Amino acid sequence: MTIDDTSKAVHLAPSIPWSRANALQRMDGDEKLLLEILQIFLQEYPKQIAQMDRGLAELKPDLLEQAAHSLKGELGFLGVPEIEHLARQLEEIGRRRQLTAAVDVLASLKEQLSGFVEIIRNDVGAEP
Amino acid sequence: MKILIAEDDALFRRTLEELLLPAYELQVAAHGDEAWALLQRPDPPKLAILDGVMPGLAVPNSAAKYAALPRLLLLTLFC
Numbered sequence: 001m002t003i004d005d006t007s008k009a010v011h012l013a014p015s016i017p018w019s020r021a022n023a024l025q026r027m028d029g030d031e032k033l034l035l036e037i038l039q040i041f042l043q044e045y046p047k048q049i050a051q052m053d054r055g056l057a058e059l060k061p062d063l064l065e066q067a068a069h070s071l072k073g074e075l076g077f078l079g080v081p082e083i084e085h086l087a088r089q090l091e092e093i094g095r096r097r098q099l100t101a102a103v104d105v106l107a108s109l110k111e112q113l114s115g116f117v118e119i120i121r122n123d124v125g126a127e128p
Numbered sequence: 129m130k131i132l133i134a135e136d137d138a139l140f141r142r143t144l145e146e147l148l149l150p151a152y153e154l155q156v157a158a159h160g161d162e163a164w165a166l167l168q169r170p171d172p173p174k175l176a177i178l179d180g181v182m183p184g185l186a187v188p189n190s191a192a193k194y195a196a197l198p199r200l201l202l203l204t205l206f207c
Contacts, residue, residue, distance in 0.1 A: 033146045040139045069181065074139050 018119060022079045038120045041074055045113065052090065052106055056099055064102060065094025071109075075116075083112045130155065132173040134163035135205075136182035144177065160184025167197060180204045 020034075027033045048067040055063030068090035075084035086109040093102045131148060134157045135141040141156060148154055155173055157163035161184045166172065176194065178185060194202055 027143065028147060030146065033143065036146075037139055037143060040142060044138055070137055073137065077139070077143075 018116060019079050020123070023077075026077065026079070035124050037078075038124050041078065042117065042120065042124070044074070045071065045117070049110065049113075052102075055094065056102055056106065059099060061094040061097040061099055063094075064099065065091050068094055080116055083109065083116060086112065129153065129175065130171070130173040132157065132163060132166055132176040132178075134158075134160065134176065134182065134185060135179040137179070140179070160190065164193075167194075167200070172197075172200070174199055175201045175203065177203045178205065 024031065024034050027037065048071045051067035052064050055061060055065075055067065068087045072084055072087035072091055075081075075087055086105055089105050090102055090109065093099070093105065130153045132155045133141060133144050133148070135144060136158050138158075141158065145154060145156060155166045157166055160182055163176070163178065163185060167176065178194070191202075191204070194200065
């Protein structure tokens with residue numbers, strides 16, 4: 001995991017960058033708002049992951065679809081398209097009610113998300 | 129001008145609030161039922177920004193209900 005000072009892109013994994021600068025631009029350059037939004041994300045994403053887990057455990061694809069939809073929007077807004085794509089896949093899997101296909105995608109999502117979460121925890125100065 | 133924001137996602141709700149304040153007077157709802165109740169009050173918002181897939185506000189089912197309200201401009205978001 002590296003920070004490229006030139007591009008302001010934070011690399012979560014070799015192929016997964018997060019542009020903090022782009023996220024800040026979406027918030028009209030409001031640094032305080034970006035930090036607040038990142039803190040909200042840190043509070044909310046575990047609930048969405050838990051709901052997706054519950055959807056799989058209880059064979060309720062609607063739960064998976066709803067949580068993946070929310071997470072997809074947030075990740076897209078924060079500027080992490082690679083992880084957003086995984087959430088989009090899970091939303092579609094939920095919509096098609098094909099829960100067995102969700103297991104591997106959800107595992108990948110959790111793995112990628114943990115890298116992003118680590119970065120933004122450092123950014124906002126939050127405890128793990 | 130008074131604007132209604134109806135959005136169940138806390139992250140987007142907060143962002144919209146921050147970007148629109150203090151230029152507009154905001155009413156904020158996290159559920160469709162709450163949004164509908166706010167629009168029934170005297171002197172309701174003239175513009176409503178609605179999350180089209182939030183609980184209690186499933187567009188297109190709710191669209192006609194909202195569209196029938198007088199003097200209300202709707203901006204519906206799907207994402």
